[in-house]
Amino acid sequence: MFSQNGLSLDQAPPISVVFRFFFSGSLFGILAGILILFFQTAVFDASSIQAVILTHTLTLGVMLSFMFAALFQMLPVIAGVKLTSPVQKANWVQYPFIFGVSTLLLAFHTGKPLLFLTASALLGGTILGISFIMLKNLLALPNHSSSSRGMSAALVALVILTILALYLTSTLSGLTEGVHYSGFKTAHYSFGLFGWIALLIISISFQVIEMFYVTPPYPKSFSHYLPPVLLGLLVIGMIFSSLSIDTWSIITVIIAFMLAAYAILTLKRLTQRKRPIADATVWFWRTGLGVLIVSMLLRIVDTLTPLPQSIAALSYITFAGFALSIVFAMFYKIVPFLTWFHLNSQGYFTAPMMHEVIHPKTAMKHLYIHLATLVTYILALFISPLIYLAGGLTILSFGWMLWQIVHAWKLYKHTQETGEKFEMNMDTVSSEQ
Template sequence: MSRLPFLFIFTGIIGFAWYQAVSLAAFTGWLTGELRGPDGWFHVHLFILGWATMLAMGAVYQLIGVILQSRLYSERLGYVQYAIFTVGLAGLLYGFDQGVIAWIAGSAVLALVGIALFGWNIAVTLIRAARWNAITVSAACAVLYLALTGLSGLAMGLNFATGDWTGLAERLFGAHIWMGTVGWFGLLITGFSYKLLPMFYLAHDYPVKLQAVVLVLWNASVLVGALAFLLDASVWLLWFALLLLTAAIVVYNVHLLQIRRHRHKRNPGSGIRWSLLSSHMLALSAVAMLIYAALYPDRWLQADAVRLAGWLYLAGWVSFTILSYVSKIVPFLWWTSKYGKHAGKPGTPVMADLLKERPVGIGLASIAALHLLLAAGLLTGWETLTGAAGSVLSVCSVAYIVLIGRVFTR
């Protein structure tokens, strides 16, 4: 088994622990402060690139071969891409922390090159295999949106440094966030869930028509939303993008229930059960946000509303889903790599010995409850609650990720 996915996963775990440590040190104050500044950019990019994207890349490198039943185009290119992306990310974070534009600009180019190499490696792998379905098309679209997110981020940096393209920075900023959060993470998680959930539920003969519906609606939402930002269009065009996204999320949840209904394994593990609950909460949040936006079209794009929506989506669904999945993926990968050849021999541990279900369930339940408490603090504007919930959340999150990391010592 290739060691490439482990590099990304292990680095992502370090990024997650680092993010939680700096959030704890700041009493989560950065979240209630000005996000569009060096401190906010540092925390957001550490969370999105250092944790979620880093680990997602590792998952793609591992799962793409399983999905396609073929080899990655170039494992060597994967190692080169890891080095370039990691160095670029480290420099970008240093630039944000120190407020040095030259570091930000140069490192952003490196990070973008890393993203481009990742996109090329996955694209060639997909094209060579030519096995197109909802899973592979979702992955291809997700990688495309990741590349476009990087390009729009670089364009924003150039605009910031030169002062050219007056008025474009705000529009690029909206498209950058929309394509990265909704496009990259949304399509990657939904697409890979079509493979992971049936595998862990041992589900067979479930209907798959809704996968295509989700794919069309989700892509339509990404494109309409990005255009609405870039063209500085009416708020109602952006609301229409939100409507498409909400419809996609609701249909996606219906499909998850279809998979669950056709299961042959009653208990897939705490991580999988919590990932489903997270998706259901996302659907409720999306419907609530859609109604709020229709009733108060002049308020839903204000900083506080966007902050709350971003927290519910990125921390409450994207990050929480990744945390849920790694409780299954990491033990599986490590056991296969270390003990796969010795399966069935005396003294060889079973996969369940690497990570016990009870602490996983307790850890995810604690993180979920604290996510909701923090969201309540953001909703009410109660900074003490936000800070306290965020601090305890950081402690619990570090404890959970240490639990996951200890698998590599088994």
């Protein structure tokens, strides 16, 4: 089966495994938009319970759902990791995960200890369980690429992030006194944004930027050392933060410079494409990398000289814009390709071409919606009523994505039911020979 540039598609999981995580992530995205309509500008105050609920809706419900989809697909394809029984593993992860996220959001809203304990059991069990399985398979590889090493580091960060989260929820439920609550909360936040979301995106980009857009490869020293150095800095910050209050400030500034450098280098790579036509996914990448630079510069300034709340909130909005932009870029590459690939590998010569699954103009329309959403959130920092428009655009953005998943799945099933396969009459072949 197809294999090039380090890719191995013969072990790709069933298409339903990837689609189901995309589907649930889109539903949580729609929920995020609804919550914004209710919470309004309170979400811009990082210390408010509204901001905490929205943050976990986006980071857990949306981002982790999409990243589970990416890992189930990319580990076999990019790293050559064979995940046995992928459908069963997806079932084992997804349903407790969805219930766990929903329970956690209710726990934050009500403050009930039982809900925190239930959410901890569900999320801790599923996230740690699948992370250890994936890590075990990754570490068993005889040869590692920059992407596989980076994904290993990202999964280690996810494990640490989850353990820190379990300590925080145990404190909120009253099981522990929470002596280290403040320090672990900062570490949890840092591992979540920098060690999991950013690091996983970076690791995958080492492979897909060159593959999808035909660019020169990243410098080997950069792609080889960036993930472990980034993870190492976070571990150092967690260990030594209790000794010095300035540790996290120093670590944050260093990481921010590293992520800004990564964004600049990747933007340069995108200007060196051998295929000069820029589709929507290229612009999603450019948008994400551009706002990442803005976010990191704001983070550096805010760390050195505290900024007003509205400006500090801008760094969170732009970081969310970075993460979601890259998710959307990957989505519009993965869904059409997987639909075509799985049907073609099953022998359907009537398999739809990728542009027939999701037309490039459809992806471009979502880009415009996404850009309008980002701009509206930024303006809402200064013109409060615009938060309603921002919430509505968020619902539209994820609803648009949800429909593309439904459309691709219906097209996939329709082709299976009515499509024609390649058939070879072996008796005829034998007589002709």
